[in-house]
Amino acid sequence: MGLLSEVTGSGVMNGWRAVGVTETSPGDVVVAALVVLIGGLLVVANSDRGRRVTDRARYNPSEVVIYGVGVNVGFILVLLVLVIFGLAALALPLLLVYAVLAVAATVVGYLAVGRLVAGNWWLVVAVGAVAAAIAVVVPYLGTVTGLAVTSVGFGMLVLEYNSAYDREVETELAGPANMRSHIGVSTKNGAVTRFQITITYWTGVDHETVVRYVHDPTENGSDVTEDGLRIRIHGEAGSIDVEDVTEPIEPDDAVQQAFEHLETNLDELVREFEHDRGIEADEAEWSYEMPLEASELRSARETLGEQRETVTAYLATAADSPQAGWLLEGGR
Structure with missing residues (x-):
């Protein structure tokens, strides 16, 4: 969730948190857990699709990483370029879109962590919630883990979007x-x-x-x-x-x-x-x-x-x- 905190400006200076600086609070832990739990419960409503999406990290990890890092880094680079050239009018809408997509990708990413150790969806949600909570309370770990998990989530979503059968x-x-x-x-x-x-x-x-x-x-x-x-x-x-x-x-x-x-x-x-x-x-x-x-x-x-x-x-x-x-x- 460290990445999401940076995107949404929690504890920011001039709209961005310094890289490597992780300030967590009980609220961060609650938000991280709720995001994963709520997202998991939503996926449970269509667990077949949820299983297929999260299994992509196991079946084709290289593609997940390539697509995920590409999408995540691409978003961030475009945002930075817009900010550098003073195009705030374009940067703000894109930032909002990125924040929404990043939440979805992070939820899917932590659920994938749960799927690595459990097949039961309730255990998947529980493990994902614990992983998210740990990531935000350990100094410096939140930023790195948030970036990695969100990238993996983006990769799984991209592959799923392209995977519909005729x-x-x-x-x-x-x-x-x-x-x-x-x-x-x-x-x-x-x-x-x-x-x-x-x-x-x-x-x-x-x-x-x-x-x-x-x-x-x-x-x-x-x-x-x-x-x-x-x-x-x-x-x-x-x-x-x-x-x-x-x-x-x-x-x-x-x-x-x-x-x-x-x-x-x-x-x-x-x-x-x-x-x-x-x-x-x-x-x-x-x-x-x-x-x-x-x-x-x-x-x-x-x-x-x-x-x-x-x-x-x-x-x-x-x-x-x-x-x-x-x-x-x-x-x-």
Whole structure:
């Protein structure tokens, strides 16, 4: 939050705080904690998107840093240039825009810190709040940490803004709300450029990721044409195990291979997830603590088969007409 304090002029001289000088107060700690907590609660309302945004710091850290530092430093340099040349009329509106965006980026950045050590969103928010509070009370740490966290936040937001798929669908595989599939596909000139297939499982507080298949050239280790198709199995405390499924493969073929692998191994992946999370019939007190029935898993596989047919039909249409993605998008 040290960076935000500088931007908003808390303890300033001529509108700016001297670099390296950190003056904190209980109010700073409260503001930092509230920003992260409120931001976290807002993200929880759409935790799937929040998880995807904050996971970008883990999946493609180099791009996050490059984009984040570029945006953050770029804003600051433009502001300094405007101030130096006496263009205050332009600097003030830009400063206000930067301050608003920096708050959002800082919130996302601290939530990403929480995601590094926890998978449960309430723990994510708690860890992020503690990290923010520590950053503002330790001398000199606030400025450095604030700059770093805000830059990472900017990077994640930029990547998320550029990451929307042409076609996205979320489907309940087993209910009520026990397990869901999240599928996204983008095409260009009739060929697949990016896709992701993710299975999540309701654990009582949040939908946690069971397995994820992805092709995204901007995400480290996720270009199927170079790395082959891989699965990412999410363990406890945010750990991720990566396993190879195929050799390097074309994206269109990788989509079909992902569905085939998922339909074949869904039972094993779900049972392993339930075991890791301690979801056992003998100790269940609530319905969501009960392992899925074999009939539910069978139904889930059938639903995935239907989704595979839908995606295949969409890709066939996209191949016939480069504009198909936009037409289907309108009917989502």
